[in-house]
Structures are given as structure tokens and as C-alpha cells.
Amino acid sequence: MIVMKFKCLIIPVVMCSLxxxxxxxxxxxxxSLKNVLLNAKEDVKKIEIINELxxxxxxxxxxxxxxxxAKYALMLAEKINYTKGKGFALVNISICLLHQYYxxxxxxxxxxxxxxxxxxxxxxxxxxxxxxxxxxxxxxGEIASFQHNYNKALxNYNKALDFYSKVGEKSLIILALWDITLFYxxxxxxxxxxxxxxxxxxxxxETGDEKKIADCxxxxxxxxxxxxxxxxxxxxxxxxxxxxxxxxKHFDAAWVSNAIADVYLEENKNxxxxxxxxxxxxxxxxxxxxxxxxxxxxxxxxRVYDLKGDSAKRAGNSQSAISNFNVAxxxxxxxxxxxxTAGDSTWIADxxxxxxxVNIKLFNFKEAKRWLDNALALSKKISDIYLxxxxxxxxxxxxxxxxxxxxxxxxxxxxxxxxxxxxxSEEIRESERIKLQYQxxxxxxxxxxxxxxxxxxxxxxxxxxxFIGLALYCLGCFLFLCF
Numbered sequence: 001m002i003v004m005k006f007k008c009l010i011i012p013v014v015m016c017s018l019x020x021x022x023x024x025x026x027x028x029x030x031x032s033l034k035n036v037l038l039n040a041k042e043d044v045k046k047i048e049i050i051n052e053l054x055x056x057x058x059x060x061x062x063x064x065x066x067x068x069x070a071k072y073a074l075m076l077a078e079k080i081n082y083t084k085g086k087g088f089a090l091v092n093i094s095i096c097l098l099h100q101y102y103x104x105x106x107x108x109x110x111x112x113x114x115x116x117x118x119x120x121x122x123x124x125x126x127x128x129x130x131x132x133x134x135x136x137x138x139x140x141g142e143i144a145s146f147q148h149n150y151n152k153a154l155x156n157y158n159k160a161l162d163f164y165s166k167v168g169e170k171s172l173i174i175l176a177l178w179d180i181t182l183f184y185x186x187x188x189x190x191x192x193x194x195x196x197x198x199x200x201x202x203x204x205x206e207t208g209d210e211k212k213i214a215d216c217x218x219x220x221x222x223x224x225x226x227x228x229x230x231x232x233x234x235x236x237x238x239x240x241x242x243x244x245x246x247x248x249k250h251f252d253a254a255w256v257s258n259a260i261a262d263v264y265l266e267e268n269k270n271x272x273x274x275x276x277x278x279x280x281x282x283x284x285x286x287x288x289x290x291x292x293x294x295x296x297x298x299x300x301x302x303r304v305y306d307l308k309g310d311s312a313k314r315a316g317n318s319q320s321a322i323s324n325f326n327v328a329x330x331x332x333x334x335x336x337x338x339x340x341t342a343g344d345s346t347w348i349a350d351x352x353x354x355x356x357x358v359n360i361k362l363f364n365f366k367e368a369k370r371w372l373d374n375a376l377a378l379s380k381k382i383s384d385i386y387l388x389x390x391x392x393x394x395x396x397x398x399x400x401x402x403x404x405x406x407x408x409x410x411x412x413x414x415x416x417x418x419x420x421x422x423x424x425s426e427e428i429r430e431s432e433r434i435k436l437q438y439q440x441x442x443x444x445x446x447x448x449x450x451x452x453x454x455x456x457x458x459x460x461x462x463x464x465x466x467f468i469g470l471a472l473y474c475l476g477c478f479l480f481l482c483f
Contacts, residue, residue, distance in 0.1 A: 257276045356371040
């Protein structure tokens with residue numbers, strides 16, 4: 001289905017690990033900060049160390065620890081009236097609250113985040129601290145993105161990058177570049193996303209940021225898969241997987257394993273796909289696992305058994321086919337239950353479609369129609385033309401199998417209408433890309449033309465100077481000979 005095809009482009013979901021030592025078993029910088037903190041006095045330096053610890057835990061996906069240290073830093077900063085320390089503590093609290101909002105879609109968390117970030121921004125302007133200003137702009141960018149104000153999001157990300165660049169702090173430049181990378185990826189502008197991915201990768205390699213290197217490889221794998229370049233997709237995915245494993249980033253490794261399995265499924269390598277889905281499933285079942293990672297594994301396992309059922313049916317082994325279809329249906333059901341808990345409408349609708357298809361294969365037409373009606377209703381609600389196209393095409397198939405050919409034709413025509421809409425949207429996006437490229441080329445040509453004109457004028461002036469010089473020289477020689 002459409003949704004599953006693009007899961008490879010989702011960056012591994014940030015999540016809290018089982019304990020602090022697990023988070024930082026590979027992070028000597030954090031260990032060093034914790035050792036310094038043990039002997040630190042309750043002064044400005046201690047607050048700065050705690051704020052660094054908070055941000056370090058955040059970057060390593062340990063959000064509970066990050067929030068704990070941020071609140072501790074805020075308490076100490078207010079106690080000794082250390083304004084800058086208070087500002088960094090507030091922005092650290094903001095980004096943790098934003099993660100809580102993303103995890104639970106709790107609007108109160110988003111409102112708290114905005115409040116804390118606004119206060120941090122006021123302090124940033126007051127203290128004129130470029131890093132703090134950049135951190136708040138970065139947070140504002142995330143907030144705007146969640147509010148679907150994408151122009152504002154990009155504006156804030158670029159402002160953050162500008163302030164980090166002025167300071168020359170590469171670790172923060174990497175974060176800003178990554179925010180911009182993900183922004184363009186979410187906007188389906190993969191050309192620009194690819195450009196920023198390689199920029200992020202370059203800085204990450206220069207600083208030795210292995211986690212971000214792995215993230216970049218993961219995204220490069222997803223873009224390669226989207227372009228149906230499965231060889232490069234697997235190459236990048238396996239590079240990413242090796243780094244995540246070396247860093248003990250088990251959940252991220254599981255996320256990549258799901259993506260690898262999807263590629264093998266596209267290549268009809270069901271055994272390799274199943275191995276990777278089972279690997280991911282085992283990890284995601286641990287406490288702290290992603291709400292979306294485990295249902296992805298379940299859905300993938302279901303698709304493998306679905307395909308095994310198709311193969312058995314073609315071979316004339318109806319008993320084996322039914323057995324595999326039933327296993328597939330059970331996994332689709334488990335996947336749906338988890339997506340319902342996570343509340344993601346797109347993946348819920350996608351799961352309905354898979355359940356409809358497998359029930360048609362099992363000749364459970366009443367059950368199949370129920371799932372299909374659910375899928376269609378939800379697809380209309382969220383106005384997803386890709387899902388709507390799939391629903392109407394499946395309705396056409398359903399009515400054709402059950403003998404209602406008039407409705408089969410009507411629904412087929414509707415599916416073609418949505419297919420045309422999809423193609424039209426893609427053509428519009430392509431025409432916009434061509435228009436932007438044309439405008440860019442015009443500017444570039446204009447600059448080249450201006451440069452050529454300038455060079456021509458300079459050459460003409462040079463030639464004129466040489467001519468005048470020669471003329472004066474000749475005149476001088478003539479006068480010398482005459483007198």
C-alpha cells in the first residue's frame with residue numbers, strides 16, 4: 001500500500017531507553033560531565049554543566065533524564081538569579097515538552113512548550129547569547145511544523161542555522177541542517193532534502209557524530225528506495241544498521257531492520273524480509289519501544305504470509321494458502337490495534353485495506369466489506385487521495401468478484417478520477433520544479449552575461465589603453481627624431 005511504501009523515509013523515532021547507562025554507554029562526553037558535576041559547587045558553572053547534561057540526554061533520546069536535569073538547572077538558576085542559565089533550562093524544558101506532545105498528542109504539553117520557549121527567547125534577546133537565540137529559533141521551528149505552518153518553520157530553522165554559523169558551533173550546525181533536511185523531506189522535496197542530507201553527513205563526519213552519520217545513511221536509504229534503487233537502499237540501510245548496533249541504539253536498529261525488510265519484500269525475497277521483521281519485532285516488544293515500530297513489524301510479517309498464501313494458491317495448495325492467509329490476517333489485526341492506540345489515521349486506513357484484501361482471499365466477503373467501508377470513510381475524512389484511489393479500486397474488485405458489475409464499473413471510474421488527480425498533482429509539482437529551475441537558470445545566465453559584458457568592457461578598455469600607449473610611444477619617437 002501507499003503508506004507502507006513511504007515508511008522507509010521516516011527517521012527512526014526518538015524514544016527513551018531503559019536506563020541512563022544504556023543511553024550513554026558510548027558517550028564519554030556525558031560521563032565526563034557527570035563526573036565534573038559530582039564535585040561542582042552550586043554556582044554558575046554547575047548550572048551550565050546541568051544544562052549541558054540535559055541537552056546531551058535529549059540528543060541521545062533520553063527525554064525523561066533530559067527533563068529532569070532541565071528542571072534541576074532551572075531551580076538552581078532561579079535560586080541564584082542566573083538569567084542565562086535560566087534561559088537554557090527553559091529551552092531544554094521546551095523541547096522535552098514538545099517530544100511529550102508528539103508522543104501523546106497532548107495539546108496542554110504544546111501550550112506549555114510555547115510558553116517556556118517564549119520566555120527563553122526573551123532571555124536570549126536580553127542576554128544577546130547567539131547559541132540561546134539559535135536554540136529558541138530551532139524550537140519555534142518545531143512548534144510551527146507541528147502547527148502545519150511550514151513557511152514559518154523553515155524561516156525559524158534557517159534563523160537557527162544562521163546564529164549557529166556565526167558562533168561556528170558545528171554540533172549545533174548539524175542539528176539545524178538536519179531540521180532543514182527533514183523539513184524538505186516532509187514536503188516531498190527530495191532533491192533539496194538530498195542536498196541537505198549530504199551537508200549534514202559532511203559536518204557529522206568532520207565532528208565524528210556517529211549517531212547523526214547513521215541517521216543520514218538511513219535517510220539516504222529511504223530516498224534510494226523511493227527511487228526504486230534497491231541496491232543503494234540496502235547499502236545505505238546496512239551502513240546505518242551497523243552504526244546503530246555499535247552505539248547500542250537498539251530501537252533505531254530495529255527501525256532500520258523494518259526498512260530493510262520492506263526492500264526485501266519489494267524484491268520478492270520473503271525469507272530475508274521475514275528475518276528482519278522478526279528481528280525488529282523482538283526489539284520493539286521491550287519497554288520503551290516505538291508505538292509505530294512494532295505495528296510496522298506486524299504489518300510486514302502479515303504481508304509476507306499474505307504473499308506466501310498467494311504462492312500456495314497459484315501452486316494449487318488451497319489448504320496451505322488458507323493457513324497463510326489466516327496468519328496474515330492475525331498480524332494485520334495486531335498491527336491495526338496498535339495503530340488505533342497510536343491514533344495515526346493514515347496507517348489505520350491502510351490497515352483496514354490490508355484486512356479487506358486478505359478477507360476477500362478467505363472468501364469472508366461480509367467481513368471484507370466492513371473493513372473496506374471503514375477504510376473509505378476514514379480516507380474521506382482525512383482527504384487522502386492515494387488511499388481513496390486504493391479504496392475505490394478495491395471496491396471495484398470487490399463488486400466484480402461478488403457479481404455486481406455496474407457498481408464495479410462505477411467504482412473503477414472513480415478510482416481513475418483519483419488516479420488522474422494524483423497524476424495532476426505530481427505534474428503540478430513537476431511544473432513548479434521546472435519553473436523554479438528555469439528562473440534559477442535565468443538568474444545564472446544573467447549573471448554570466450553580466451560577467452561577460454564586464455569582461456568584454458575591461459578587455460576593450462585594456463586594448464584601448466594599449467593602443468593609446470602605442471600611439472603616444474610612436475608620437476614620442478617621432479618628436480624625438482624631429483628635434
